[in-house]
Amino acid sequence: MSILALDKIDFSYVKDEILFREFSLNIEAGESVCLLGANGSGKSTLLKIFCGLVFPSGGTYRAFGQEITENLLEDSRFAQRFHRRIGFIFQNSDAQLFTSRVWDEIAFGPLQMGLSQAEVKNRVDDILALLHLQNLAERSPYRLSGGEKKKVAVASTLVLNPEVLILDEPTNGLDPKTQRWLVDVLLELNNHGRTIITSTHNLDLAHAISRRALVLSEEHRLIYDGSCQQAIADKQLLMAANLIDEYCHVHGENQHSHLYKHS
């Protein structure tokens, strides 16, 4: 069953410069999907459409079986329920953190869900323990390191227990240990039926967490929809999407070239 479905949507930020034209896509419940594409291919915009932050000018977007429109999300009750079910982790963690204490940041969502004070405390403490953030609970989010900020951003979204988790370039600026930790969390969530949508141009991350890959071309078209493993093995496809490049360099007296991927 499709949990998120785009049907022939059109989208543009600037008139006369269409980003997506008649773009269609279905995401099934419980899938782990990876959105691959070079910079500017429209990955982040697509994720924002899924979250109801921007709206297509044509076509339809359905989430959980209901058509999502800007007008519908003006209904505060509907918008609240909708945002409970789709969690979004921004590429820039700094943007996501807006309170003066990590604990408050994580408690911001649960406090609105009508949970008792004890339940809120329980949820926040569980998440702090899961992500090993207990010692940061009293710190100010904007004084944390990049990796710590990312962890707090993930925690503040996970605490809402969303059915769909959307991550925009989640490993950008993270050290290998934190990357590995993030992969573990995503795998565990997916194993428990959560739908995960990740946008990245990090092929290692895509391979680690997703079974299905969607590849966007630089012209904002979907040029591949299928197995992640096959996508990563298809060098022609990755070259066409500008995800890998031929790199020429010198070793001693020998000059040779090989494919280079971003990671």
Add this chain to the structure above:
Amino acid sequence: MEKRKDMRLPDWMLKENENNEVVLAVGKRNKNNFLKKSLRNMRAVICEDRQTEHYARCEGVLQKVSPQIKLLAMLGLILTVSLSHQILFLLVVWLVTLLLMQISRLPVWELQKKIWGFIPLLTLLFSLPVTLNIFMDGTPLFYLRQSALAVHWLGNTWPEGLFITRQGLTAAIFLFLRVGISLSLGILLVMTTPVVDVFRSLRVIRVPELFIMIMEMTYRYMMVLLLVSMEMFEARCLRTVGDLPMKWQRAQAGSSIAALFARSLALSEEVYQAMCARGYTGERLKTSADEVDELELAVRSQWV
């Protein structure tokens, strides 16, 4: 990939939230929601900036003219329009701006609505009292009230009748047209020239380098800050999943303002450090492109 053995999700994460079903739109539609309204406005500013840049890079007639020439021409025309006392001349200049918009591939009708729909109209509204004989005496055009005797009120002697004067009305119409046409000329310059070139062309009227640099940086910084604020509001909007007590809302608003302030301070510090790291000492060096532009202007001025 294998997951770690020590990773265990808490029980509440293993089941769905209660009351998670999608509710039909039965709640209150609130178009004035502060968060969403702010988001809409911020997005509109960013889209407008992108749209302006898009038009400035179109293949139109004015886009091909040097920014310095355009700036001098527009300033000259604005000065002429401000000094002109001929309605016919003003109308001709307005028609020329329409023609220039058309051949520069700008959306003429949309721009006319924006140009004339607010500032000139507001100016006209404010200048309406001037049309009355109690502020500016002149030849009567329309009588609003006629009286045989002068009225003494509030220590003033008010004239026999209240009417709109020809001179007052002419002055108001001139003001309305001058404001609208000057605005049209300014918009023509801004929409056919990339913003960086507009700033750079200010050198031709001897605006100090430091002042231009501050304006450029302010513009850039404003857009960056706008993007950061927009992302913060988006994040806040996505995590607004219920009703917060007013006390909490106030605390959160205060926190957001503090966080944005801290972020903008950190950003300005980083920008300055990046400038210093590239050898900035307080004076901006001219690039070879700047030299070419000034040379081009000199050549064109000679030719004109």
